[in-house]
Amino acid sequence: MTRVSRLRVRGIGAFNVLLGLATALGFGLASGWKARSSLTFNPVDLSASAPWHVGTLTLATAPADLVLGLVMVALGVELWIRVPTRGVMARFGGVAVVFFLALLLWAVRTTGPAPINFVNVTAVLVGASALTMVLIFGSLSGVLCERAGVVNIAIEGQFIGGAFVGSMVASTTHDFFFAAIAGGAVGGLLGLILAFLSLRYLSDQIIVGVVLVTMLSGLSSYLNLQVLTPFPQYNTGNLAPNLPIPLLTKIPVLGPVLFDQTGFFYLMILLVAVVSFGLFQTRWGLRVRAVGEHPQAAATVGIRVVGVRYANVILGGVVAGFGGVAFMASQGQFQPGYTSGLGYIALAALIFGRWRPSGAVVASIIFGLSLYLSYNLQTFQVPVSTEVLGMVPYLITIAVVSGLIGRVRPPAADGVPYRRD
């Protein structure tokens, strides 16, 4: 089940080697021997700082990036030679993290006597965690739908709907619990529409999904002008409060990233655990996967194929709706168009993660980091224009969807209408 083709493993290995060489040469050797990079680890919110002193780490940029690049090369060579069948994704994730570290070191290098620039590792990870969380909600939604054989391309629309309604409810009730419920309900409703049209009327799932996204983006900017602009009290913009977990937040770096988060973050972790366990360890999961792989056979043993699909698509919609509210709660106000394709990137993360919750999490972390860095590298005075940086996450998505995974095997009945005959 988790076997990966040798060719694909070798491909990932080769990619890692190339990326490592590029890192060692482009970031390492090219930055000159005098450059220094400083990393700090203190959280932005000082109340969460560690009880002991966490200092600043200053490294010579060139040797550091050279070493990091060689680590990536080594990981790639290992994949190429040993061709392991398990843990390939984890290794790739490791290489990606090392790459981002090298990129950051290179971005903040200074040649002057005193370090003017520095990168706050904790702040970067906290910032990226918000985007990662939204992507995980989206790709979990995709896992639920596609494992049951329905392609949910409307995740972007469910994000928009969840964010819109979530903002209205949060602004009026000042309570993110109700906002989450309302946003989840909207996502579920959109899932119901998708399920109704594609299961009862056998419409093309991809077309229905795309048109639902178009409709939601039109409807949300219509409602933004017609309702939110004249009544700004419905879109006051609230950031969800952080719910720090005592003691654990004091762990340097990991504490603020994992244990000083909003309720949505903990909900996301809970959902990942529940969906992975449910899908692979329970009867329910076995039925869902049977429906997604071979609906006729599933029907023969008495599983209600259409019922399972309805339930999963609606559930997936609810999860994506949560993602929309979570996005709104990390950004503040609702603005039309501000999800900027996150739903589609979540879909790519799902494919990259090979339709498994754990894979989707790793992929979402990579995408979340690269999205966050491309939005924010400009603050580190990187000599590349904002527009070019802005393309990077989308280009990575394309590279990942085409080169790295190549012909992946989705659930066999994914996107195929089922008709009881």
Add this chain to the structure above:
Amino acid sequence: MPEGRRRWWHHLTTQRPWLVTLYALVLGFVVGALVIITTTASVLDAWRAIFSSWSALGHAIKLTFDVVGAAYRTMFTGAVVNPRVFWHAVTTGQGWTYALTPMSETLTYAAPLIIASVGVGIAFQTGIFNIGANGQAILGGVAGAYAGSLIHLPTFLHLPLTLLAGILGGVAVGLIPGLLKAYTGAHEVIVTLMLNYVVAALLIFTLLSTALQQPGQQNDISRTIDPSAQLAPLFGAASGLRVNWGLAVAALVVVFAWWFLERSSLGFDFRVTGANPQAARASGINARAVIILVFVISGGLAGLAGIVQMAGTTHYLDGGFLIGNAGIGFTAITVALLGRNRPGGIVWSSLLFAGLGVGGRAMQAATGIPLDLATVIQSAVVLFVATPVLVQEIFRLRHTEAGEVRLATSGWGS
């Protein structure tokens, strides 16, 4: 019941494709009306007051019809013709420009939409979902702007060169998903969607940081293309009407597409591949070549649409080119679906959706109801068109043939 009337009734209640489309349109406008009613404060206030008196109920009903009626009326007069103004022009011979402007605007907007939609439709007929038409059109516009503003030639060379540059710009973006799908199996939906964002960023980059930027400008605005590269107004500059020779280009594209799909052997290969990939492979059609060629043609047409839009109307690019509501490439998907991917159908659906867009702007100006309502109506119409059985059930249409399931797209695996 008289014989003739019964036949008429029978016609309207028996399922056929054009009837389903017609009823889908009706349903789309009903959805639009519901959206207006539930979001307009004055209408909601009137309904809230209905328990206070009988007259309040009448007032609420009247206000509802007034508001919805005004919206759709201004949409019509803004997109087609205002009968009063038209009659005034007929009787006095004055003000023809004013009377014909709505129709001219609709045709101006329809020309590039027809071109892009034909491209998307050809891809759909081959079983390929090109959501990237917008990015392809943007790069077409950019490439055309380079050729039109930085090269100087006489018209008979310059205009064709500019259009060709636009086509090549679109082909360049279209080839990426084509090659990736053919050689690595990457699904075109994600690749084309992601490329839309890449090209949108590339547009801003070229406008800010390359020779295309208008000299002396700091903003994201391009040079104006030479008059020799522009698509001239169809009735001369003195007419004051913006409708231009882009309409002739669109007509040529429609004729080409009809010939290609119905008469050429390559077009036959395309349609076979779309209808039954296994059969196509068995009969020796090179699937890889078909995929790449589809994206070349589809992307090239989208690029042509982009340059026709720019060379026919603004004559320069800015950061808002084909962004948001002006995103021809996105509307083209819905237009192609409404027109059932056939050139003839696409002409009618382009005119309709162009009219909705142009009329929506007039509606926003006159009634304050946001233009985005047009997008809502368009997507509702297409949802109903994509679900013919639902329309049949709502209007209780009689079946003539068994409804067949035909998908325009395929899942991730193929």
